[in-house]
Amino acid sequence: MFQSFEVTARPEQGPPRLEGLRGEIAKAGLDGFLVPRADAHQGEYVAPHDERLAWLTGFTGSAGFCAVLQDVAGVFVDGRYRTQVKAQVAPAFTPVPWPEVSLGDWLREHLPQGGKVGFDPWLHSVNQIDQTEAALEGSGVQLVPFENLVDRIWPDQPAPPMAPVDVHPLEHAGESHADKRARLGAGLREKGEAAAVITLPDSLCWLLNLRGADIPRNPVAHGFAVLHASGEVDLFMDERKLAGIGDHLDMGVRVHAPDMLLTRLAGMPGPLRLDRDSVPVVIAEAVGDKLSWGQDPCALPKATKNAAEIEGSVQAHLRDGAAVVETLAWLDGQRPGSVTETQVVE
Structure with missing residues (x-):
């Protein structure tokens, strides 16, 4: 089965983890820390080792990030996840509509006196940091490269993936x-x-x-x-x-x-x-x-696909198309309203 409906995080787990992270932020002499849903390769999908955002907040969407300050923790999500985030995170976290509200503008609002916000330099691209620093110019808020503070408090963090090639x-x-x-x-x-x-x-x-x-x-x-x-x-x-x-x-x-x-x-x-x-x-x-x-x-x-790659794509689409047709034919045979989306996936 390609999709799992297993619940991997619960809202009540978030607040104590958030407090643990805030303790590390204070010990590091920082005013905040950024927790992206990203790995060192900036892919849309990440291995369990890199699911820091989900572990900390409970939010399991495929895009977003959390900015943790001592008095507020914003979970930035786009329009696809506005309902999901409310169901998955505890009240200790504040959903933020992104990209309508940018990280730079949010930090300016919540750190009006300035401050130092840490980030793991392995998990952020140059372009991401450059854009945020440009938005923060003149605010007194600094982005500071730092070791990953979530990893300090994640006792059972899975090991990095080691699948054979x-x-x-x-x-x-x-x-x-x-x-x-x-x-x-x-x-x-x-x-x-x-x-x-x-x-x-x-x-x-x-x-x-x-x-x-x-x-x-x-x-x-x-x-x-x-x-x-x-x-x-x-x-x-x-x-x-x-x-x-x-x-x-x-x-x-x-x-x-x-x-x-x-x-x-x-x-x-x-x-x-x-x-x-x-x-x-x-x-x-x-x-x-x-x-x-x-x-x-x-x-x-x-x-730019060569002939062999194009042929591979054709064959893959034939197999995939057959599977879709079989599924649609099965669905047509069900009584209207009798099948849920989850049952279709299963």
């Missing part, structure tokens, strides 16, 4: 990863860039013809990569994930432990391309003055 066969990919690397590397050379940092799991998996299972129902593996203008790649991924792929990765791909990423970036020559819409703040800080802003080099090539 599989090879995406050439017959389905339509192009070897060596050819992809060479093609994209040539594009970097044309722009005078030494390398590009790849932080999006779908880009990484497309580039290296890999598939993973770190996120349920999303065929991606968590990791980072640096694509050099030479076509070589430094892959930052736990080797245990790669144990089952044999010699798929050739000598042009060097594998490193994930915690070596920042150190390696600091020692690499530039310019290094970063995508400000997706790169975590901490990576941009590690690159420093060697950075070159630009789009993820995999984005457009990945979207």
Whole structure:
């Protein structure tokens, strides 16, 4: 079954967790802390390890964030979740209509004397922080990179995902990863860039013809990569994930432990391309003055499908279409009003 109706958080769990976080905020000398629904890869879906927003507040929607101050905790949600958030969070949290109310405007209102608001620099993109800082200019409110305070108080936080990686066969990919690397590397050379940092799991998996299972129902593996203008790649991924792929990765791909990423970036020559819409703040800080802003080099090539990928899409749509038709035929046979949405899913 692809959808679960299991209740993973309850409103009454939120207030004591909120008080625990406020204690850590005070000990850190901060006036607030931001809790996004995001991981270091800025994906729409996150692993249980990264479900900090749901753990803290009880809100389980696929988008939103919480800004926790000592006297108010705003849960920012868009129009899809205005009803859901009221049912899932305790009165200790205040739902905020977003993006109608921006984080910058909200912080200005609730910190009129200014203050320091912490954020985990792995969980926020450069663009997100730049936009909020611009909105806060002149307010006296500062955004401060800090270690994740939610992780300090989450005693049974699940471990980071460690699902095995599989090879995406050439017959389905339509192009070897060596050819992809060479093609994209040539594009970097044309722009005078030494390398590009790849932080999006779908880009990484497309580039290296890999598939993973770190996120349920999303065929991606968590990791980072640096694509050099030479076509070589430094892959930052736990080797245990790669144990089952044999010699798929050739000598042009060097594998490193994930915690070596920042150190390696600091020692690499530039310019290094970063995508400000997706790169975590901490990576941009590690690159420093060697950075070159630009789009993820995999984005457009990945979207431009070759013949093998188009055929794969056709076959997938045939299978999916058959399943939809079967479901609709079954639904037509039910008495009107006798079936709930949940029963249709089941």
